[in-house]
Amino acid sequence: MYHRYVVVALSRRKPNEGKELTKEEKQRLRKQKKHQKKQKERKNEKGPSETEKDKTPVSLLPPPQPVATQKAPSALPAPASAPIPVPASAPFHSSPAPSPADKPAKSKAELKAERRARQETDRAAKQPGSSSSGIKTKVPLSELNPVVKRLPEHVQVDDPAVVKRLAKKLERQQIPLRSDYGYKVSLFSHLHQYSRKAPLTQLLSIPSTVIHPSIVRLGLQYSQGIVAGSNARSVALLHAFKQVIRDYTTPPNEELSRDLVNKLKPYISFLNQCRPLSASMGNAIKYIKKEISNIPSQCKEEEAKTKLLTCIDRYIEEKIVLAAKAISKYAIEKISDGDVILVYGYSSLVNNILCEAFEKSRKFRVIVVDSRPRLEGREALRRLVQRGISCTYVLISALSYILPEVSKVFLGAHALLANGYVMSRVGTSQIALVARTYNVPVLVCCETYKFCERVQTDSFVSNELDDPDDLMVTRKGKTQLENWQDVSSLGLLNLVYDVTPPDFVDLVITDLGMIPCTSVPVVLRVKNLDQ
């Protein structure tokens, strides 16, 4: 009620400020006034030039609890307004109107919270008859529990507002925007689809100055598929970050803990443009950012850098190398002599397990199931045969013919979601489903650093679309799908991931032990408590 009064009061006052002001300037002034008002509320003192506004209604606003609930329904339908692009606040800072005389040095989180709250009020003001109350919060957002997750932008490609926001963000970070390619199947039109023949590097300057050379190299290797597979991508990412940290020098008047994190942000955007980040990479980045922010400010630069480098080495050693050893140890208990093990595609972890089991002289044979267009199973086959394991190779279309012979199925995972679903290469859910019908046990092997807090029940919501031209194959000199773009009713879909429900998975082998699929949230909670 009071809030509406305040809003109306402002709008009534607009003509006083001069009709020649443009809409943006008015909005800017409005925001500025609100900010000034908040300043006054905080300090409980009268500002120098705030006589035009009546502040009493503001101070009588109800406490900020409704903010959280308010945000929840408002965030999902209108995620476009929630994150505030920095340019929007820039004109605020440069506006000529008088700013409060003694502006306290606020922390960035508080300023962000204020801006966010201000935007909420603006939006609420635009919606007539909105029953928004108490959106104006005096409490910085960091004090509230971050319960609301916004939709990530990479699953909202068909929303032009989100795309525009992404373009602005990339422009600010001086990273070129990679344009989508080709016709997208309508069910997946909300995802990016890039072409391998149009690399991001053609829009960059050649001695890349904005982005560190090792990051450019990494992005190229991701987009061309030279580094593929969840573990390999994370290790390569951490290796590149080590180079970045080595070459980093703190600019004067800056702190390493804050500046280095800001330096890493455009690199991460760049890598995201080259190929969408995997869950394991996301967790690795979170870890690095946390480690960087935890560097004490009195630490000297050299010391801080060596500390970070050892942290990275330790992370890789613990979460990837030793985890693989632990998982092999558990998994080998499950492999008995005479087993026929089915694997799908290439999973570095499953390959590791099988090679170790073979070294421990278990007698088994392997059936490698493969699928187009990636045909990663060939590489798995090569590595197993190189060790001397006897293998059979089939395509996924022959799955039901071969399953009667199989005694267990070992699958790798790209990520384990918080509701127990397994996200893995497309085709994995097929294997799990058919194995379930044949009553063959399905064991998923996954390190704990790949557990992520996302929840998904189907493969449509969030996925990755690979280059559709990969589906073209040339046999006997003829490429049938060569002109697929000219056929208007034809769309090529090259999905990368799919999710397998936990009912089809019998056991998950992690470095913490062998757990059922539904215990993933427990592990996540324990991990969060540790950190």
Next chain:
Amino acid sequence: MELQAVLMAAGGGSRMMDLTYNTPKPLLPVGNKPLIWYPLNLLERVGFEEVIVITTKEVQKMISTDPKVKLDVKMKLDLVCIQEDADMGTADALRHIQQKVKTDVLVVSCDLITDAALHEVVDLFRAHNATLSMLMSKAHEFTETVPGQKGKKKTGEQRDFVGVDGTGKRLLFMANEADLDEGVVIRKSIMRKHPRMHIKTGLVDAHLYCLKKSVVDFLADNKSISSIRGELVPYLVRKQFSKSTNSPKVIDETHQNLKKNDSNVNLEIQISSRDEELLHLTQERSCWNDHRGDMSDAYHGGRLRCYVHIMDEGICYRVNTLAAYIEANRLAPKLFDEPAVHPSAVVSERCLIGADSIIGASCQISDKTSIKRSTIGVSTTVREKVKVTNSIIMHGVTIEEGCNIQGSVICSNAVIGRGADIKYCLVGSAQRIEPDAERTNEVIVGTDQLMEI
């Protein structure tokens, strides 16, 4: 910093002495811009901010003093002079600037005119962590008649045999016909690793190389290599498949052999980088392989890799012969969008200037002249009733009335007397052609510039 650009502009232009005896090759006008402008423009367009230019003192003097030679590039040019008579090859020049080289280098030759997408070459260099990455192009036949050429064009150019793998990117074999005695000899180790190899001839080497810093350091230790194209590149291509680079146990020995001056060992040490274990771990976990069909790992476990990008379409010329020079002049206007007629040229209204002709600055074109498919240089005077077709006129030339110039190259400061009829000739620098002369298919140079035998 990722890459440093090095421009080799110290070459003498030995294959077109008639043009270069007075003007050094980097400053020959092509489309009224000095030849060196084209690679500099390419580097600038791509985003380089500074270039190391290796050149002779003469060129440096002309660049700084001569107003006609205007290199309007925004990059910072670091000119390094070498002695003209030192007979330094390109590799020797790289060795000379070894102290300035801090990262990987991109070596470009001054006579390269191309509109290639450089990122293709550099992407190969980056993505595969290659030691060498180069650019080549399909050769186009030269269609213009070359002045002064008597008889059929002889295929005196020695052929290059370039072997690439199935993807067309990995360079497996490179040899020049001159180095081969009877036939092309290919080692069995190459055939075992790459059973399908495509051997191509008829490719133009653009002389654009991305080299790792370790190669420059290697050159500093091995003074026997003097030319990049002639010796270094074939050496690196051969070294990809030599046993010493591939066996992993060599790495342990190299740590002990640091003091030895064995060239093989040196290259090996320098290839290995820090965090080798992490890179190795990545490669081990990644499911990518560059070939299939055999049991070996990606790149066959080799640590030295050479890549090539072969352009199918687009302009790529090396202006090192007269024919190439003429061809480049035809195509140069397509590479930049300046107006064909320079604004400061004085052109009378009653002359016919074809659409594909270029008129330089401060020219004076009088009435009733017809200029078709030609390039007129800076400060040239063309009097009345002159017909210029298919020709290249350099700077400061005076063409008197009534001349007819066809298919010729007139070098700077020459004077063509009135009524002369020049067909398919090359008129050297500062030469005078007497009035009413009729020359066909001749090379007219001064007596003091005749080649010493």
